Amino acid sequence: MSWIFLIIxxxxxxxxxxxxxxxxxxxxxxxxxxxxxxxxxxxxxLSLSMNEIPMxxxxxxWTGIGTVGSTLVGMYVFDEPKDKWRITFIAxxxxxxxxxxxxx
Numbered sequence: 001m002s003w004i005f006l007i008i009x010x011x012x013x014x015x016x017x018x019x020x021x022x023x024x025x026x027x028x029x030x031x032x033x034x035x036x037x038x039x040x041x042x043x044x045x046l047s048l049s050m051n052e053i054p055m056x057x058x059x060x061x062w063t064g065i066g067t068v069g070s071t072l073v074g075m076y077v078f079d080e081p082k083d084k085w086r087i088t089f090i091a092x093x094x095x096x097x098x099x100x101x102x103x104x
Contacts, residue, residue: 002048002049005048017070
């Protein structure tokens with residue numbers, strides 16, 4: 001169950017970062033709600049996951065999910081560049097997160 005909490009935490013982090021982008025481009029109640037709610041839920045689920053997953057693994061996986069998710073949202077929702085190097089390094093992050101799961 002801790003790994004599910006960790007995945008939810010990472011997804012909520014992506015929501016928070018998306019809210020941050022929306023606050024910067026067009027501030028509104030919904031964008032602030034997305035920003036604050038996303039990060040509060042993210043930290044809550046991260047803390048739940050750390051009851052069974054070591055902090056070093058949980059934090060690395062959480063930031064990996066957030067980084068990959070935020071980059072993908074940026075590329076596909078906010079029209080950020082989609083060059084081969086960004087895709088390559090996203091793939092490296094995903095491989096690293098899977099590696100951390102396998103050694104846990």
